[in-house]
């Protein structure tokens with residue numbers, strides 16, 4: 001009788017450790033992916049980039065989507081990136097792995113200008 005009681009008491013004492021062990025062995029996934037999912041979209045519409053200046057953290061992928069019914073080309077001023085001609089609803093993505101300010105324009109309509117600030 002005494003022995004049985006002791007067994008249950010030690011079981012009760014061990015339970016929190018067992019639970020902790022299960023939690024440690026199954027860690028909930030880090031939320032780093034959520035931090036990356038901030039909006040990094042530029043809309044190309046009515047011959048303008050929206051927003052015309054977009055600030056993103058390093059390693060962000062920026063996606064441009066052409067909402068106009070004329071083609072546009074996303075070209076960085078210093079040749080860091082350049083898309084092909086984007087037709088309506090075409091997308092172009094570029095991942096910015098270095099901090100800096102990247103000015104760009106549309107090589108078909110050079111008056112269309114925008115800026116990506118990576119920090």
Ligand SMILES: [Cu+2]
Pocket residue numbers: 071072073106107108109112
């Ligand atoms: Cu254009």
